[in-house]
Amino acid sequence: MFQSTIAGSLPKPAWLAETHRLWPRWAAEGAALAQAKLDATLLWIKAQEDAGLDVVGDGEQSRQHFVHGFLEQVEGIDFEHKVEMGIRNDRYKAMVPQVVAPLRLKARVHASEARFLRAHTTRQTKFTLPGPMTIVDTVADRHYGDRVALAFAFAELLNQEAQALQADGIDVIQFDEPAFNVYLPEAADWGVRALERAVQGLHCTTAVHICYGYGIAANVDWKKTLGQEWRQYERVFPALAASSIDQVSLECIHSRVPPELMALLRGKDVMVGVIDVASDVVETPEEVAATLGQALRFVPREHLIACTNCGMAPMDRAVAQAKLQALAQGAALARERYGT
Numbered sequence: 001m002f003q004s005t006i007a008g009s010l011p012k013p014a015w016l017a018e019t020h021r022l023w024p025r026w027a028a029e030g031a032a033l034a035q036a037k038l039d040a041t042l043l044w045i046k047a048q049e050d051a052g053l054d055v056v057g058d059g060e061q062s063r064q065h066f067v068h069g070f071l072e073q074v075e076g077i078d079f080e081h082k083v084e085m086g087i088r089n090d091r092y093k094a095m096v097p098q099v100v101a102p103l104r105l106k107a108r109v110h111a112s113e114a115r116f117l118r119a120h121t122t123r124q125t126k127f128t129l130p131g132p133m134t135i136v137d138t139v140a141d142r143h144y145g146d147r148v149a150l151a152f153a154f155a156e157l158l159n160q161e162a163q164a165l166q167a168d169g170i171d172v173i174q175f176d177e178p179a180f181n182v183y184l185p186e187a188a189d190w191g192v193r194a195l196e197r198a199v200q201g202l203h204c205t206t207a208v209h210i211c212y213g214y215g216i217a218a219n220v221d222w223k224k225t226l227g228q229e230w231r232q233y234e235r236v237f238p239a240l241a242a243s244s245i246d247q248v249s250l251e252c253i254h255s256r257v258p259p260e261l262m263a264l265l266r267g268k269d270v271m272v273g274v275i276d277v278a279s280d281v282v283e284t285p286e287e288v289a290a291t292l293g294q295a296l297r298f299v300p301r302e303h304l305i306a307c308t309n310c311g312m313a314p315m316d317r318a319v320a321q322a323k324l325q326a327l328a329q330g331a332a333l334a335r336e337r338y339g340t
């Protein structure tokens with residue numbers, strides 16, 4: 001009851017990559033970089049355990065960005081000739097690789113860090129992959145000519161990698177779909193269907209993370225345009241409730257998401273965002289417990305999990321560490337308060 005976990009990414013130490021950036025340059029190369037990635041992973045496994053989190057991740061220390069990390073092992077993608085593209089409905093511009101031929105996995109994508117994670121903790125493990133719709137929104141398509149066909153092509157590859165992660169001993173496989181909050185009718189229609197393709201045949205716990213993005217300026221500005229109530233989840237939650245996905249991670253604290261929308265996820269585990277990733281102010285355990293208490297009005301306690309609003313990749317390392325502690329302590333307080 002009231003387990004705690006993170007959405008996915010954690011800040012990279014300065015000896016691994018540039019800090020406070022979303023697409024950071026690596027600070028090493030070759031074998032030294034491979035070693036530095038695993039060293040940083042070990043550091044964050046320990047930090048999550050010390051904080052008291054129940055489900056531990058690799059902090060995405062081995063990937064430069066949550067989408068492009070997966071694409072690096074996909075054949076049919078041209079990384080040499082990136083093009084500038086408006087993503088998330090033109091909220092920001094990014095240099096993205098191009099899809100130029102039929103897609104195929106060249107090799108395992110995350111074997112090294114997943115097995116490393118499994119080998120270095122006895123706690124439950126979670127591993128994140130980008131969702132099909134969000135990938136489609138973060139590449140330039142020069143081959144398929146159809147977003148749905150492209151999403152299903154990616155979903156098939158994601159399923160292959162997810163099956164392998166499950167065989168590596170990962171307990172929870174989570175797909176990140178921030179695009180679900182942007183393309184609302186499409187998300188409820190083919191977005192969820194593509195996600196179902198990605199989890200086909202899995203027997204581990206499956207999850208989807210849907211947020212309003214990292215705490216970067218472009219997202220903070222976008223949120224200001226969304227009005228008094230953010231009702232985006234209302235469109236996609238019913239489709240997710242009817243799907244086979246086990247857990248849904250959503251943004252809550254300091255957001256304008258009406259908490260009653262969580263009631264639309266009947267039967268699912270709900271990972272409630274109790275840690276704001278757009279603010280360096282560290283939550284108190286009391287605040288975290290209060291946010292969980294609010295969610296309890298709409299989600300049965302056995303289905304509630306405490307989580308961060310989104311990844312913490314661009315944040316300050318010390319702040320992120322303090323927030324991990326607040327997260328676990330707040331979940332423990334909620335257990336005391338609402339557990340019986």
Ligand code: ZN
Binds near residue numbers: 007309
């Ligand atoms: Zn997120």
